[in-house]
Amino acid sequence: MISSTSRSGSGASSVCIKLTNDSDDSGCKSNSEEPQETSCSGKHAIFDSKTATVTIPAIDVPLLDPFTGENSGDIAVFKGQLTQVKGIEDFVISPESFVFSEMASDYSECHAKYTYADGQFDKGGWLRMPFVQVPSIIIIPPNLHIPGPTKVFDVTLRQLAVDDSVLHLFNYTHLLTLPPTK
Numbered sequence: 001m002i003s004s005t006s007r008s009g010s011g012a013s014s015v016c017i018k019l020t021n022d023s024d025d026s027g028c029k030s031n032s033e034e035p036q037e038t039s040c041s042g043k044h045a046i047f048d049s050k051t052a053t054v055t056i057p058a059i060d061v062p063l064l065d066p067f068t069g070e071n072s073g074d075i076a077v078f079k080g081q082l083t084q085v086k087g088i089e090d091f092v093i094s095p096e097s098f099v100f101s102e103m104a105s106d107y108s109e110c111h112a113k114y115t116y117a118d119g120q121f122d123k124g125g126w127l128r129m130p131f132v133q134v135p136s137i138i139i140i141p142p143n144l145h146i147p148g149p150t151k152v153f154d155v156t157l158r159q160l161a162v163d164d165s166v167l168h169l170f171n172y173t174h175l176l177t178l179p180p181t182k
Contacts, residue, residue, distance in 0.1 A: 040110035044131040044152070052084040054091065056129065058111040060104060075104040077111065082157075082167060089169035091157060117159075127157040127167055131175070147180040 045056040056079060063074040080098035082091035107113055112129040132155045136148035152175045157167035 040131055043110040044133045045112060045129045045155075046133045046135075052086070053094070054082045054084070054129075054132065056080055056082070056112050058101065058108065059114055059127070060107045060111045061114045062116065064116070071116075075107060077101045077104050077108075085166075090160075091167045091169070093165045093167065095165075117161075125159045126170070127159065129155045129157075132172075133178075149180055150178040152176050152178065 043057055045054050047054045059078045059080065061076050061078060063072045063076055064070065065072045077100075078098050079101055081094045083094055084091050109130065112127060115126045115128070117125050132153045133150050134153065135150040138146045138148045140146065153172045154175055155172040156170045158170040160166045160168060
């Protein structure tokens with residue numbers, strides 16, 4: 001569960017997202033000053049500022065019964081991308097990028113999780129990504145780009161009821177900062 005919200009205009013270039021059940025945020029937060037790897041390292045969503053896309057390696061999606069619209073109890077795992085709308089905090093689903101990966105018996109704390117609002121897809125749902133990596137770069141003259149630290153966030157996006165292909169940044173929390181890669 002997200003307890004605080006922070007926003008930063010750091011100009012970071014990548015995001016790592018980790019989705020978990022609201023009651024289970026183990027492995028997500030670090031209270032120490034030292035960067036810590038999580039049990040979900042390597043499974044984070046990554047934001048790329050050059051292409052303005054978030055690549056999500058695993059999204060747990062509850063399946064709905066086609067006749068009743070109720071949750072069937074089955075969970076499908078997909079991978080896909082979101083593209084940021086220029087100048088605002090909205091992301092558009094890139095439908096051609098979404099690919100079914102596997103069926104799961106339970107939600108994974110390492111995966112993003114989509115939740116239907118009131119069990120109905122058309123009322124707008126939530127996408128929670130527990131780990132989103134946002135790499136930064138340092139630019140020094142003469143236009144030399146040096147890798148900076150990578151910030152890791154817990155991110156929640158709200159699906160717009162008026163356009164179900166758009167997800168709005170609802171909140172995010174800084175979890176930890178990783179040193180630059182060499």
